[in-house]
Amino acid sequence: MNHFAFSLQNVVDANGVIISVMGMLIVFSALTVIALFIAALPKLLPLFDKILPEEHHHHEAVPSRPADHEQVLAAIGYALFRKHAETLPAE
Amino acid sequence: MNYFLNFLSTTAFATMAWENLLMIVIGIVFITLAIRKDYEPLLLVPIGFGMIVGNIPSVAGMALSVYDEGSVLSMIYFGVSQGLFPPLIFLGIGAMTDFSTMLSNPKLVLLGAAAQVGIFLTFIGALYLGFNPAESGAIGIIGGADGPTAIFLSAKLAPHLLGSIAIAAYSYMALVPVIQPPIMKLLTTREERLIRMKAPRTVSQREKIIFPIVGFLIACLIAPGAIVLVGMLFFGNLLKESCVTERLANTARNAMIDIVTILLGFSVGASTQAQTFLTPQSLLIFGLGALSFCIATAGGVLFAKFMNLFLKDKINPLVGAAGVSAVPDSARVVQMVGMKEDPQNFLLMHAMAPNVAGVLGSAIAAGILWSVLVL
Numbered sequence: 001m002n003h004f005a006f007s008l009q010n011v012v013d014a015n016g017v018i019i020s021v022m023g024m025l026i027v028f029s030a031l032t033v034i035a036l037f038i039a040a041l042p043k044l045l046p047l048f049d050k051i052l053p054e055e056h057h058h059h060e061a062v063p064s065r066p067a068d069h070e071q072v073l074a075a076i077g078y079a080l081f082r083k084h085a086e087t088l089p090a091e
Numbered sequence: 092m093n094y095f096l097n098f099l100s101t102t103a104f105a106t107m108a109w110e111n112l113l114m115i116v117i118g119i120v121f122i123t124l125a126i127r128k129d130y131e132p133l134l135l136v137p138i139g140f141g142m143i144v145g146n147i148p149s150v151a152g153m154a155l156s157v158y159d160e161g162s163v164l165s166m167i168y169f170g171v172s173q174g175l176f177p178p179l180i181f182l183g184i185g186a187m188t189d190f191s192t193m194l195s196n197p198k199l200v201l202l203g204a205a206a207q208v209g210i211f212l213t214f215i216g217a218l219y220l221g222f223n224p225a226e227s228g229a230i231g232i233i234g235g236a237d238g239p240t241a242i243f244l245s246a247k248l249a250p251h252l253l254g255s256i257a258i259a260a261y262s263y264m265a266l267v268p269v270i271q272p273p274i275m276k277l278l279t280t281r282e283e284r285l286i287r288m289k290a291p292r293t294v295s296q297r298e299k300i301i302f303p304i305v306g307f308l309i310a311c312l313i314a315p316g317a318i319v320l321v322g323m324l325f326f327g328n329l330l331k332e333s334c335v336t337e338r339l340a341n342t343a344r345n346a347m348i349d350i351v352t353i354l355l356g357f358s359v360g361a362s363t364q365a366q367t368f369l370t371p372q373s374l375l376i377f378g379l380g381a382l383s384f385c386i387a388t389a390g391g392v393l394f395a396k397f398m399n400l401f402l403k404d405k406i407n408p409l410v411g412a413a414g415v416s417a418v419p420d421s422a423r424v425v426q427m428v429g430m431k432e433d434p435q436n437f438l439l440m441h442a443m444a445p446n447v448a449g450v451l452g453s454a455i456a457a458g459i460l461w462s463v464l465v466l
Contacts, residue, residue, distance in 0.1 A: 005221035014227070016218040020211035023459045030313040030455050031204040031448060034306055038197035041298050048297065 106148035110365030118142030118360065124265065131265035131420075134238065134356050138261060141360020157362045168358040171253065174246040176355040177239035178323040183348025184239075184418070184450065185303075185327025186340040193444040194298055195291035198398065199410065203448025205394030206414025207456045209234030209387025213379050214460070220375055225249050228460040230376055233260045234383025235453025236267070236415035240320060242359065244457045248464055254362040255373040259380035261359075267420040270381070271412050272428050274388045279408050283396070284432040286407040288441050299332040310455055317458025324454065387415040391445065406441075413442035416449030 011017065099105065121139030125132035144164075149155045154162035170176040193200060214231030222230060229245035229252055241260035245253045263270065276284075303325035310321045330340040362368075395411030409429050413421045422442035429438040 006219060007221070008219060010221055011215055011218045014218050014224040016215045016224075016227070019224075019460075019463055020215055023211050023214075023456060023463070024208060026314055026459050027207045027452050027456050028201070028204045030310050031200050031452055033309050033313070034451070035197040035200040037305055037309060038194050038200070038302070041194070041301065045295070045297060048301070054297065 101150045103147050106150075108148070108365065110369045111146040111148060114146040114363060114365045114368065115143050118146070121262075121360075130268075131261065133352060134261050135265055137353055137356025138258065138360035141357040142363050143360075144357075145361035145364050156364060157358060158364070158367075164358065164361050167354050168362060170351075170354060171242060171257075171358050171362070172246055172250060174243045174319075176351050177243035177246075178319045179351045180239040180348055180355065181320050181323040181454070182327040183343045183351070185324040185329075186331045186344035187348075188324075188328055188331075188418070188447055188450075189443075190299065190302055190328065190447060191294045192291050192440050193447050194294045194302060196441070196444055198402070199406070199441065199444035200448040201398065202391050202395055202406075202411045202414040202445035203416070203450075203452045204414075205411065206387045206391035206416075206445070206449050207235065207452045208390035209236075209383040209385075209415065210453065210456045210460075212386050213383035216379055216382065217375075220379070222372075222375075225464045226252055228464045229253075229256055230379050231383065232256075232453070232457055232460065233263065233376075233380040234387045234415075235449075235456060236260070236264055236384060236387060236417040236421065237450060237453045238264055239355075240416075240453050240457045242355070243320060244461060247461050251367075252372065252376065254359065254368050255370075255376045256380075257359045258363060258368075259377050261356075262377075263380050263384045264417045264420065267384075267415075267417045268424050268427070270384050271388050271415075271421060271424045274385055275392055275409055275412050275424075275428050278389060278392045279396075281432060283399075283408050284429060285436065286405050287433075287436055288407055288410070288438070289404055291440060296332070296334070300329070303328040303332065306451075310451065311458075314455045314458040314462070316460075316462035317455045320454040320457060321451065324450065384415065388412045388421075391415065391449075407436075407438055410438060410442050410445060414445040414449045414452070416446065416453045418446050418450055419443065421449075422446040 118139045118141070121135045121142065124130045125135035125139065145156065149159060154160065155164070156162060157164040157168040159165055210231045213234045214227050217227035217230040218224065225248040229249040232241045232244045233256060235241065238257065238260045242253065242257050245256040249256070307321060307325040311318045327340070327343050330336045330343060391411030391414030392408050393411070395406045395408040399405050399408065407429065409425045413425045415421050422439055425442035426437070426439040429436050
């Protein structure tokens with residue numbers, strides 16, 4: 001670096017403006033193409049489904065069944081009732 | 092007696108310069124800010140302590156500092172100087188990033204691009220001040236508000252400025268809650284700050300899996316210089332979203348990123364020896380860094396206002412400020428400023444879209460600057 005050699009000529013010599021405009025345009029184009037792809041993705045999904053139909057495999061989390069919840073809740077409720085009954089003075 | 096006198100001459104008291112003392116004080120200030128004010132503690136504590144360690148004067152003949160060949164610190168610093176740590180951090184960031192908000196509202200991606208104007212205007216500013224093109228590119232990337240990207244690019248383009256650039260980038264990232272709100276308020280009206288945005292749609296798992304692969308292909312076919320950073324970011328995200336590599340994703344976003352952050356923060360701090368750090372160049376870099384942050388914030392906000400001229404569903408322009416890629420701090424700032432006007436307006440989810448797009452944008456910008464300026 002030339003210490004404190006402030007000059008617009010430095011920018012001109014290094015093609016600073018051209019590099020900056022080009023850089024911004026490339027960043028914008030890359031992200032615009034990505035944005036367009038994202039916007040089109042929901043419409044492309046049925047196409048993907050035809051080529052690679054969705055499969056449910058062992059890695060997916062197994063959804064819990066409502067029946068399980070009911071049984072667990074009943075068990076917890078019964079245990080709490082027993083504990084509560086034990087601590088109450090005998091009437 | 093001679094041995095004792097010899098030993099005394101090797102103590103740090105004998106060789107300590109006032110510049111080293113000043114750097115030690117700055118290190119203590121960093122640690123204090125992290126602990127008392129909660130400013131980026133995960134970064135400022137390692138960097139601050141590293142600054143203290145790096146400014147104990149070395150003993151002649153002993154390999155101690157990051158700049159002494161064969162020293163332990165130089166081996167840790169190798170990950171910084173060769174650009175190894177930043178891509179590993181990107182892997183972890185990818186494994187913890189949820190692109191759902193971006194996928195549900197793709198137009199917000201453009202705000203992440205607009206905020207990168209800070210990088211390129213600062214590049215011009217640095218050239219004007221007399222830095223050479225490679226140095227200017229490395230300084231400009233501070234405006235990306237992304238520490239790992241700044242370190243990666245300066246390691247490639249201007250290794251001698253790495254300490255100053257890294258400290259400037261991380262300091263300003265920590266100061267996002269201080270720097271951004273005044274600019275956001277200055278550039279928006281109250282009515283604009285009150286705009287409520289439509290709730291994002293639900294994104295399917297399939298979209299989340301396809302995106303990192305296609306997103307990488309698009310970004311890196313356009314700007315191949317971004318392969319390392321963008322590749323690791325999307326690879327990490329694929330580990331997360333594929334649902335079959337949960338162990339790897341967990342390691343990347345927890346243990347690995349923590350280890351790398353410790354090593355990176357500490358060694359960057361230790362590289363700020365007063366003799367190499369306290370120069371007029373560093374002052375200029377800090378000035379340019381602050382300017383680039385302000386320009387990036389303004390760029391995002393103003394572009395959101397520009398987009399509103401054409402959109403039916405208006406964007407709250409505050410969201411544009413999250414285009415600087417300090418994740419998730421700038422998104423949190425958007426939420427905070429938005430809630431001051433309307434406590435029921437939740438902008439955080441919307442702000443995360445330009446925020447992650449900003450990470451992508453700054454990595455692409457770094458790739459462009461690297462490929463243009465290194466050739």
